[in-house]
Amino acid sequence: MKASRRALLAAPLAGCSSARVAEALTPDGGFVVRRDLAYGPLPRHRLDLYTPEVMRPDTKLIVFLHGGSWQTGSKDLYGFLGEAFASRGLATAVPNYRLFPEVRFPAFVQDSALAMAWLDSAPDMPGGPRVLVGHSAGAHIAMMLTLDRQWLDAAGAAPPMATVGIAGPYDFRPLSRVGFLADVFGSTDRPETQPITFADRPGPPLLLQHGLADRVVAPEQSQILADRRRAAGYPVRVVTYADVGHIDIITALAAPLRGIAPPVLGDIAAFLASPATP
Numbered sequence: 001m002k003a004s005r006r007a008l009l010a011a012p013l014a015g016c017s018s019a020r021v022a023e024a025l026t027p028d029g030g031f032v033v034r035r036d037l038a039y040g041p042l043p044r045h046r047l048d049l050y051t052p053e054v055m056r057p058d059t060k061l062i063v064f065l066h067g068g069s070w071q072t073g074s075k076d077l078y079g080f081l082g083e084a085f086a087s088r089g090l091a092t093a094v095p096n097y098r099l100f101p102e103v104r105f106p107a108f109v110q111d112s113a114l115a116m117a118w119l120d121s122a123p124d125m126p127g128g129p130r131v132l133v134g135h136s137a138g139a140h141i142a143m144m145l146t147l148d149r150q151w152l153d154a155a156g157a158a159p160p161m162a163t164v165g166i167a168g169p170y171d172f173r174p175l176s177r178v179g180f181l182a183d184v185f186g187s188t189d190r191p192e193t194q195p196i197t198f199a200d201r202p203g204p205p206l207l208l209q210h211g212l213a214d215r216v217v218a219p220e221q222s223q224i225l226a227d228r229r230r231a232a233g234y235p236v237r238v239v240t241y242a243d244v245g246h247i248d249i250i251t252a253l254a255a256p257l258r259g260i261a262p263p264v265l266g267d268i269a270a271f272l273a274s275p276a277t278p
Contacts, residue, residue: 026079027255029053031086033079039095039118040111047095047115048075050082051126055091059126060272061119062092063160065112067136067167067250070184071100084253088269091126093119097141105185105193109144109151116145116157129161131272135250136217139168143195143225146203162275164207164268167249169217170225171196199228205235205275209264211244235276239267 034049052059062085066073075094085092097111116132119125134142145151146163175181175188185193206229208222222238229236241249241262252261 026083031083033082037122039115039122042098044096044098045111045114046075047093047119048078048082049091049093049125050079050086051091052086052089055126056089056128058128059089059091060128060131060161061126062090062131062133063112063116063119064092064094065097065132065134065138065141066094067134067138068099070105070108070137070140071180073099073137080251080254083255084258084265087255088265090131090269090272091128100180100184104183105190106144106151109141110155112141113145113151113155113157116152116160117155120156120158130158131162131164132160133164133166133268134168135166136168136246139165140170140195143168143170143206144198146206147195147198147201148192149201149203160204162205162207162272163203164209164271165222165225166209166264167211167214167217167246168195168208168221170194170199170221172221196225196228199225200232203234205271206237207268207271207275208236208238209241209249209267210238211241211246211249211262213243214246214249216246237271237277 030053032051032053036046037049039045039047064081066078075096078094082092095115097108132142132146142163143165146160152159171194173189173194175185177188182188191197208226210219210222212219219240226236226238244262249264252264258265
């Protein structure tokens with residue numbers, strides 16, 4: 001992808017004005033948004049819900065977990081993503097969750113499970129199956145919820161029908177003592193913090209998307225998880241994109257860029273239409 005396109009794709013997630021840029025990239029029509037719905041008692045227990053203007057009773061609900069290295073990120077940056085999925089007839093909930101250093105593992109996983117449970121029982125929610133989608137750190141959380149069922153069970157949430165991991169880290173032990181990750185996860189080597197630990201457990205079909213130019217999370221992370229799932233006999237699909245980096249892959253969903261960016265949205269829609277197909 002050319003440098004000018006990459007800069008444009010990165011804009012919605014970079015800098016203090018990112019929320020305004022994301023809004024500028026998002027068409028006004030085709031969806032309805034309900035903001036700051038409380039799914040729990042704490043300030044970060046809020047989510048935004050995007051639904052198509054015309055919604056069927058069986059409309060699928062995507063629960064999108066944002067990235068940010070478990071220490072940054074906000075639902076307010078993702079209007080472009082809500083519009084993208086609404087354009088395919090899908091509803092989307094984008095929850096905030098608590099971040100480091102306020103909390104450490106597993107609090108952000110527990111918050112995301114709480115959001116899933118609330119969406120199962122709240123009135124006026126789309127009635128179709130739930131789908132977990134996460135980018136970067138959000139993909140890690142999505143896979144923890146999907147593969148280690150204790151978190152959803154404890155919250156009283158139903159499992160997703162399918163899960164999509166976008167540029168996710170799934171097997172990143174041992175952690176360096178330099179930096180913050182050992183503090184986030186409580187040690188340099190806790191297997192219970194890693195999705196790969198639970199890769200042989202029952203679970204729904206997975207789609208793993210990764211840019212081959214990702215310098216933040218190595219593309220091999222998706223392949224490692226896929227290999228383990230296939231060896232255990234569970235359906236998984238891997239889609240990679242040449243010359244696509246860590247931010248490019250998620251902002252490729254923004255409406256003005258979908259004609260020039262890789263077909264991330266189309267690949268997710270195709271997967272959800274037939275998730276068990278390899």
